[in-house]
Amino acid sequence: MWINPLTDSVEHANCFTLYGKGPGYFAMLAAVIGVPLLVLYALIRCIRTPMRRRKWLWIVFILFGVTSLSLNWTTGALHFNLLTIQLFGAGAQAQLYSPWILSVGLPVGAIVFLLKRRSLMRSEESSTTVQDEAAPDSEATAQ
Template sequence: MFVLLGGCGEDAAIEQQVPAQDMTTAKHYIALLQNRQFDQIEKDLDPGLKSAKAHETFVAMAGLLPQQAPLSAKVVDWRASDYSSTLKAWTTVNLTYEYQFSDKWLIINVASQKSATGVTLTGMHVYQSADSLEHINRFTLAGKGPLHYFVLLSCVLIPLLMIFAVVCCIRSKEVKRKWLWILFILVGLGQFSLNWTTGEWLFHPVSLLLLGESYFAPLFGGWTLSISLPLGALLFLWTQSKSLLRSGADSRDNASDSAAND
C-alpha cells in the first residue's frame, strides 16, 4: 500500500484519512521535542541514527520550537507505505504538521516505522516558514515574471488552437482519415511544467498531453502549470492553409452573390 496526501486549505479532509495512531505518534514526538525531553526521543530513535550528532540536531531543532501551545496545528502531508518479508511486516509513516505560533510558522516532519514490536523513530525535521503554506502557495499574479505570464497565456491559447483545428478538420471536405488527424491535433508533444510558487521549471521531451495543457495543485502545495507543443494542430493548419483560405474566399463570394440577388 502507498498513500500520499499533500495540502491547500483542506486540512480536515486530510486528517479524516490519517489514522489516529499516526497523528498521536507524531504529536507525541513533537511534544517531547518542545519540552526538551531528548532522552525519550533518542530512546525510540532507530539504532542506525543514534549518535552525538543526532543529539545536537535535536537540540538545534528544539531551539526553533517555542515552549508554548501553538495557535494552530494541522496535517499538511501524510505518506504511508506497507512492507512485509518472510520474518515480519512493518509500515513506514511520514507525517508533516504545520504549526502556527504567535511569531512564527513551523513545518515539522516526523518519520516513523511501526511493526508488531512497537514504533521506531526514523527521522525528524523542523523548518521555519515565512507564512502558512496555504498563503505561500496561493495562485496570484503578484511578483510573477514573463515566464509565468507566457505559460499562463499558453494554457489558454493552446487548447483554443487545437479546438479550432479540430473544427476545421471536421468541416473540411478534402481531408482524409479525419479521425487520425483529430487524434494528432488533440495531443500536445513534450511537456514544459512550471511551479507557479517557486518559478522552477522542468521539461520532458517525451510526453503526451491532452489538449496541450494541464494544471494541478496538491493540498497545501503550489500550482504546477504544464504546456506542450501543439504540433498536430500547427501541421494541420499549415498543410490545409490553402484549402482553408479557398474555402473562406468561397464563403465570402457566396455571401456576396446572395446579397446581390436580394
C-alpha cells in the same frame, strides 16, 4: 536535522496569484491558455474540412500535444519532459496545499493540420473531379 519555521501558512504560500510574478510567468500562463485554444480551433477546422479519408486520424493527431514544459507557480522552477503526451496540449494541477504546476506541450498536430489544410482540401477536390470525369454520363449511356 534542520528545522525552518514557516512565516506563513503553506496554503497561502502556494496559492495561485499574479501579484509579484515576472514576464516568464505571464508567458507560461498565456501559453497554457493559448495552446488549447489553438488546438480547439484546429479541431473545429478539421471537422468542417471536406475530407473523406483519414479525418479521424487528423482529429486524434490534433487533440494531443507532445513534450512538456512545466512551471512551478510558487518557486518558478521549470521542468522539461521530452516523452509526454498531453490532451489539448496543456494542463494545470495542484494537490491539497501544494503549488500549482502549469504545463504546456507543442501542438504539433494542430500546427501541421493548419499548414496542410489547403493542400488536403485541394487533394479532396481533385479526387472528386477525377471520379466525376471517370463516371459515364447518363445521356451518353442512354443513346
